[in-house]
Structures are given as C-alpha cells and as structure tokens.
Amino acid sequence: MANTRSSTPAPAMVNIAAPSHNNNDNNNDNGNGNDNTTTSTANTLANDTIMEEDTDILEPAEVTSPKTTNVSPATSPNSEGVKRIASTARNEIAKAKTPDELKEKQKKRKDSKSELPHSLPDTFKSGHATSVTPTLHTSKSLSTSFLLSEKELQSCEVLRNLSTPALYEHALKFEEKQGTHLTSTGALATLSGKKTGRSPKDKRVVSDTPMESAVWRGLGSPNIPLNKTSFLCNRETALDYLGSLERLYVFDGYANWDEKHRVKVRVVCARPYHALFINNLLIRPSSEDELAAFGVPDFTIYNAGSFPANRFNDGVTSSASVSLNLESRELVILGTNYAGEMKKGVFTYMHYLMPTRGVLTLHSGCNVGKDGDTTLFFGLSGTGKTTLSTDRDRPLVGDDEHCWSDDGVSNIEGGCYAKCIDLSAEHEPEIFQAIRYGTVVENVVFSDRSRVIDYHDCQITENTRAAYPIDFIANAKLPCLAHHPKNIIMLCCDAYGVLPPVSKLTIGQAMFMFVSGYTAKVAGTEDGVLEPEATFSACFGGAFLVWHPFKYASMLAERMVKHGSTAWLVNTGWTGGKYGVGSRMQLKYTRAIVDAIHDGSLSEDLVTYHTTGVFNLQVPRACPGVPDNILDPSLCWTDLENFQATLRMLACLYQQNFAKYETAMNSPSFDANLVKAIRDAAPDVVLTR
Structure with missing residues (x-):
C-alpha cells in the first residue's frame, strides 16, 4: 500500500488589505437569557x-x-x-x-x-x-x-x-x-x-x-x-x-x-x-x-x-x-x-x-419505524450512535445534524460525513457501499497499482472520512423529515462500568444528561496509562454551541413535555468492572435494548423498575434478550465496595463539570421550574475540595 500524500506548493503572495464591508443582516434578534459574564482574552x-x-x-x-x-x-x-x-x-x-x-x-x-x-x-x-x-x-x-x-x-x-x-x-x-x-x-x-x-x-x-x-x-x-x-x-x-x-x-x-x-x-x-x-x-x-x-x-x-x-x-x-x-x-x-x-x-x-426562530438544533442521529415513530440518538464518538441509528428496519432520516421545530424533525444536511477507519462490508455495509462514484474520501491510503483503499491503514490519520449524498444510503428516508420523536436515546460509553445498560429518565434527568454530554474513553497506551478518562461535551456537541447550553436543554425539555417524548440513557460501555477489569457490553444486548424501547417492551405496564443509588436512575428489572443480572451493574461486580466508590467518583466528575454552568442558569430569562428540575436531577453526592 502506498501513501499518496504529496506536498502542496506555496500560494502566491496576495493582498491582505480589507475594504469597507457592508453588513446586510436582516435578523437582529439578539435573544436573551444567556451567559454575559466577563470573558477571558x-x-x-x-x-x-x-x-x-x-x-x-x-x-x-x-x-x-x-x-x-x-x-x-x-x-x-x-x-x-x-x-x-x-x-x-x-x-x-x-x-x-x-x-x-x-x-x-x-x-x-x-x-x-x-x-x-x-x-x-x-x-x-x-x-x-x-x-x-x-x-x-x-x-x-x-x-x-x-x-x-x-x-x-x-x-x-x-x-x-x-x-x-x-x-x-x-x-x-x-x-x-x-x-x-x-x-x-x-x-x-x-x-x-x-x-x-x-x-x-x-x-x-x-x-x-x-x-x-x-x-x-x-x-x-x-x-x-x-x-x-x-x-x-x-x-x-x-x-x-x-x-x-x-x-x-x-x-x-x-x-x-x-x-x-x-x-x-x-x-x-x-x-x-x-x-x-x-x-x-x-x-x-x-x-x-x-x-x-x-x-x-x-x-x-x-x-x-x-x-x-x-x-x-x-x-x-x-x-x-x-x-x-x-x-x-x-x-x-x-x-x-x-x-x-x-x-x-x-x-x-x-x-x-x-x-x-423557536427551533431546536441537535447533534444527533435520527431514524423512523414502519409506523412513523421517530427516535433521536445522541452520543459522542465511540458510543455507537452511527451503528445504532443505522437500522435496516428503520429508514435513516440523518446521521448527524437535525432541527426540531413545531412541525417535527428535519435533517439539516443533504449528505453524510462518515468515519471510514477500519471500515468493512461485513460490519458497516451501508457506509461501505456508499463509497462509490460521487463520494469524496479524505486522507485514506490506497494501492498505487490497483487503487484499492486500505481502510485499516492510518499512517496519514485515524480520522479518515467519506462524504456522500444521503441518497447513497439505500435505506434513507427522502425527504429527510420525520414526526416529533417518540423516543430520545442518549448514548454513553461508560468505561468505569457503573452506569446501567438502560434507564428511563425524568425530564430533569434528561436535561442534566443532555447538558453533561458524558462518555468515557481509554487513554492512549503510549505512556502506559490505561485508566478511563471522562469526557463531557455540552448537548453532545459543545464545540458547535453558540447560546448557553441550558437554552438548548430547556428547549428540549419543553418539546419533550409538549409531544410526550420519552428519554433513555443507554450505556454501551463496560460491565462487571471498569476498563481492564470488566468487559464491553455486547452489541447484541444493546441492540435488544434499543429494539425493546422501540416496540414498547419496556413500558411500565409490562416491566417493573427500581431506582439506583447516587444517580437515582429508573432501571427496568427485565428486558427481552438481555440477562437480568446485566441490567443491574452492581450485580456484575465482585467487589461491591469498589463499585460504590467508583460510582461516587463518577458522580463527582458529573458535578464538577456541571458547576461551570450554574452561574448563568440564575438568569431570570430561564424558566425557574426547569432550572430547579435540572438541579434536582444532579447525582446525590457532596463535592469535597
């Protein structure tokens, strides 16, 4: 395989002067209720x-x-x-x-x-x-x-x-x-x-x-x-x-x-x-x-x-x-x-x-069922958002960026920008088949002779990408519009192994988890560190937010109440211990959980729930296709005391991350009831300094 990278010639010298610039903005709605604290340089x-x-x-x-x-x-x-x-x-x-x-x-x-x-x-x-x-x-x-x-x-x-x-x-x-x-x-x-x-x-x-x-x-x-x-x-x-x-x-x-x-x-x-x-x-x-x-x-x-x-x-x-x-x-x-x-x-x-305009923007995937039921998937890299939102039985509305208006959910984009590192026809056939005439692939390595791409070669970067129109996905829903979501699934990959594989969230918990945008990743092995590392990204897309995260969270809560949407936290990470001790949640169990959410098998009329400690999450005692003991992470640990200590440690990380949003939430422009609901949903743990 050959690396086809070549150097780019330096551009010619150009003028850097700026003439007067006419601004013709027609929208001067500044909004309100935002963090106006003094900024750093x-x-x-x-x-x-x-x-x-x-x-x-x-x-x-x-x-x-x-x-x-x-x-x-x-x-x-x-x-x-x-x-x-x-x-x-x-x-x-x-x-x-x-x-x-x-x-x-x-x-x-x-x-x-x-x-x-x-x-x-x-x-x-x-x-x-x-x-x-x-x-x-x-x-x-x-x-x-x-x-x-x-x-x-x-x-x-x-x-x-x-x-x-x-x-x-x-x-x-x-x-x-x-x-x-x-x-x-x-x-x-x-x-x-x-x-x-x-x-x-x-x-x-x-x-x-x-x-x-x-x-x-x-x-x-x-x-x-x-x-x-x-x-x-x-x-x-x-x-x-x-x-x-x-x-x-x-x-x-x-x-x-x-x-x-x-x-x-x-x-x-x-x-x-x-x-x-x-x-x-x-x-x-x-x-x-x-x-x-x-x-x-x-x-x-x-x-x-x-x-x-x-x-x-x-x-x-x-x-x-x-x-x-x-x-x-x-x-x-x-x-x-x-x-x-x-x-x-x-x-x-x-x-x-x-x-x-009263429209909520979301960094999420979206698909629809045969009866028109819509599901939104939130999740950072490595949580399974693309894998779980791409379902041959549920047409894809979009894989990354959406709006939720009074009329329903709409895709912002006309295409997809998919990672293709380690891509294979066996594991991600839809994306593999989309890489054809019309698609742009970035920073991949391929054979000089055959021009066949080696998706496993990351000598240029691990961030190899493919950009293609959404109609290259055979199961795409066109136009990319859907009804108001029935279910909202927030994915995390908890490498500490203490969060349950599925839990039902209250409105306050949904806002808290949305603002937190949590997942965990394993540090690189170059320095020998193998401990999990918590990652928080507000609204599961903090790099792209303009308004304060609570504005988006309050808009999410208002829509959930108005349209009867149910929020779920699904952990695709570790069970039976943290990374290095336990094991990764099997994909078949996660798929079974998502299927159960879609077909109503986790309805409170069919299963009973219990409340966990610290995070106060509502966890079903049974789920079709998932062993009962898997549903309660504490039952999978051999050292219960260590489990409780790790659980409290993760709760502290959540609290420390959330603290940076507290001051702005005191703004009178935010609904006081929603502010109370999100604060009440925080984990029961006292931070020590």
Whole structure:
C-alpha cells in the first residue's frame, strides 16, 4: 500500500488589505437569557482545554511567537504599504502567464462583462456563458454563470454548481499535486494537507456585534472572541487570495430539509475537492429554475484554506483561522484545508439562528419505524450512535445534524460525513457501499497499482472520512423529515462500568444528561496509562454551541413535555468492572435494548423498575434478550465496595463539570421550574475540595 500524500506548493503572495464591508443582516434578534459574564482574552481561552464532542481528530493550535495587541500599521486594512504589496503580488501573478494566455484571458473577461445585463441583482447575474448541470446529478443542461459582488473576485473565472463529473475532471486535472486520485470504487480520494481534523482552538466568533448577548462566553465555552477589525483582515486576506486564482468554485445550496426554516448557503472555494464535498453535504437545488432563483445567500463561507492566516493579527494565534461573524453571516477559513470546517461552520450558524426562530438544533442521529415513530440518538464518538441509528428496519432520516421545530424533525444536511477507519462490508455495509462514484474520501491510503483503499491503514490519520449524498444510503428516508420523536436515546460509553445498560429518565434527568454530554474513553497506551478518562461535551456537541447550553436543554425539555417524548440513557460501555477489569457490553444486548424501547417492551405496564443509588436512575428489572443480572451493574461486580466508590467518583466528575454552568442558569430569562428540575436531577453526592 502506498501513501499518496504529496506536498502542496506555496500560494502566491496576495493582498491582505480589507475594504469597507457592508453588513446586510436582516435578523437582529439578539435573544436573551444567556451567559454575559466577563470573558477571558482570546489568548487565554485559546490555551485552555475546551471539552467537546470527539467526532473527529482535533488539531492542536500551533505554538506561535509573541503577539501584538493591535493591528500593525503595515498590515492595517487601508495602509499604503499593503496596497503596494497587493499591486506587486498581482503583477507577479500576471508575469507567471505567457503573453498569449494573458491576452486571451483578458479578452474573455471583457466579452463576459460587456454581455451582462445591468438590471440583475448585484450579488449575481445569471443566464450566461458557463454551462453546468443541475446539482442532483441529472443530465439536463443548465446554463448559469454569475458575478460575485466582491470586487476582489471579479477577475476570476467563477464556476457555479458544477456537476459531479465536471468537479471530478477539475479535481483530477488541477489537484494531482494535492494528492487527488480516482480509486477502484469510483470515489475521489484526496488529501486535506497538514490539518486532518478540526482546529477548535483556532475557531473564533466575532465579539463586537449586536448578537453578542446571544453568544455563550466564559468557562467551558468554545466561542473564543475576535474583534471585528481582525475579522475584516482575515476576510480580506481570504478574498485577495481567492481573487488571485485562475478559477473559483461556488456552490449554492441549502441547510435544513424543512422549507419553513431553510437557510440559503453559498460557499466560495479554491479547490474542486471542497466544492464536491459541500455539494454532497448540503441540500442541492433540484432544478434549473430553483438555482436561477437562489438570490442572495443567508450565509456565506469563504474557504481560502490553502493560504495561511496572519498570526500577528490580533486574536489570531496560529496560521489556521476559522472565524464566524454572526452579524455579516459569514465564515472565513484560512490555513486549513480540512473540509469538515465548512460542515461544522454551517452547523454552528444554525445553532445560533434556529433558536431565534423557536427551533431546536441537535447533534444527533435520527431514524423512523414502519409506523412513523421517530427516535433521536445522541452520543459522542465511540458510543455507537452511527451503528445504532443505522437500522435496516428503520429508514435513516440523518446521521448527524437535525432541527426540531413545531412541525417535527428535519435533517439539516443533504449528505453524510462518515468515519471510514477500519471500515468493512461485513460490519458497516451501508457506509461501505456508499463509497462509490460521487463520494469524496479524505486522507485514506490506497494501492498505487490497483487503487484499492486500505481502510485499516492510518499512517496519514485515524480520522479518515467519506462524504456522500444521503441518497447513497439505500435505506434513507427522502425527504429527510420525520414526526416529533417518540423516543430520545442518549448514548454513553461508560468505561468505569457503573452506569446501567438502560434507564428511563425524568425530564430533569434528561436535561442534566443532555447538558453533561458524558462518555468515557481509554487513554492512549503510549505512556502506559490505561485508566478511563471522562469526557463531557455540552448537548453532545459543545464545540458547535453558540447560546448557553441550558437554552438548548430547556428547549428540549419543553418539546419533550409538549409531544410526550420519552428519554433513555443507554450505556454501551463496560460491565462487571471498569476498563481492564470488566468487559464491553455486547452489541447484541444493546441492540435488544434499543429494539425493546422501540416496540414498547419496556413500558411500565409490562416491566417493573427500581431506582439506583447516587444517580437515582429508573432501571427496568427485565428486558427481552438481555440477562437480568446485566441490567443491574452492581450485580456484575465482585467487589461491591469498589463499585460504590467508583460510582461516587463518577458522580463527582458529573458535578464538577456541571458547576461551570450554574452561574448563568440564575438568569431570570430561564424558566425557574426547569432550572430547579435540572438541579434536582444532579447525582446525590457532596463535592469535597
């Protein structure tokens, strides 16, 4: 097997000046009831540990030289020095072309501009020149080109919503040096470069905007502040880099299958790999007319990941920067080509916007039964969320991101972004079969000769990924809409072996477990440490939250009460002792539990429940297909005293994690009854200092 990674050539010098930027936000609902405590500086927060869900490999922030606190005059947005640098850069780019090439390109630009009507909107003009095909992989021809309103991008050839075949052609023609190749299944394999996972410590949310009162800041928050001037510098760096290129790729599509709350998303990027990725992950316009009528986007991503950020820009701590401006509704990506940053950037924006409309955003899987009963699955990496939500007897609504509105549950995405490390046809046939023509696979290793992927080879990264449209899953439910959930399953992999395999939760316990977002993992063996490590990620997706976690938890509780949803805690981790002593819960038992939840076998009319100590969980005394003694974890331990000590230790970890949310929950905007319910649901243990 051969590693096809190759180095990416350094991009040309570009202008980093930022012109004045018009903000046209139409939604000034700041919300209320959020943590407005004083925040730390960006530098301090960037060096703190940020607990979050572990859906992919997280890249550490780079160690940098001492930072300036203000923008240097030499790099300020409108300095004469920067303008001279920009002019020099553009001259150098022009010199790199032959006279004939330059002459021909200038002629094409002139002809294109002269033919454009002046009555169309500034954001884009359609109906000319570039021929593309509709985004649902049909053969119907669609002639559409347009001009981006940003002046820095006017000189580029802009390719909008290219078809999958066209993007394949561009990727194979222009990205060979970036490691892009065709594999034996027809999937397009590529490399994301130095960054093979998200960079949470490089993520910033602009602070000096009217939306600041909505943003969760402070202890535990992923939202590191960035001032608006620094954001504009990042934005202009990205635009000038993109504007220096021969061609740009633009995708216009949607987030959310619920048309009432659909968000129009535009992605401007340099790599056809990124264009194909986002074409697969978002919802594609279904016709020429729909694309032509797309209009002004609600959210725009400028992906200039091949060009580094200026680490001396105030608030930027490395060459990678992912900065979100809620006021201008823009995301700027610099210094990382990891495509997942675009997916999670959209998700983060949805986490801000949807609650202002009374819609709850959820990091969850979702499937439906033959009678239309809906189940949501929450869980961090390694808990079995994908395995358990992918059920051949229950159509898949979505595997990762959902909204819960007054009309039911809707998938935010039009595709899936699945891990493929150790993937096999035997254990995950649906994902294995989805890796075919049209799919993008990232950072995999394959044979130079046969082009067969080795899913077990992790020499590039363990975070190998496949991005494909959801209709590549044979059992997908289209459109991706479902009724209000009947059951909500919160998964954890308890490596301490003290939580029961299944328990029914009260409303207060559901909020507490949701805000906690607990699982446990085993530390790496390089240093010889084999003790379990607790991981908490608020709302099972703390890295993407914008509002305070209790806002999402209270919305969850309100919907559960209104629609009669039942919440369950399902432990897929250890039994009979902690990791290294006990054994992993057998998958057949967990599947039997989930089946029993779905078919009503765990109804209180059919089985009796007992209450555990410390966590006060309601545990059934019987479950079809599961030995009775397995249901009570204390019966599986040989040392009951050790069991009780471990149980209390885990409860203390829960309490310590929950303590960082306490202050904000005193806000008068939060329902006092819900606040009391979640506090009463905390484990019965006294923290000692």
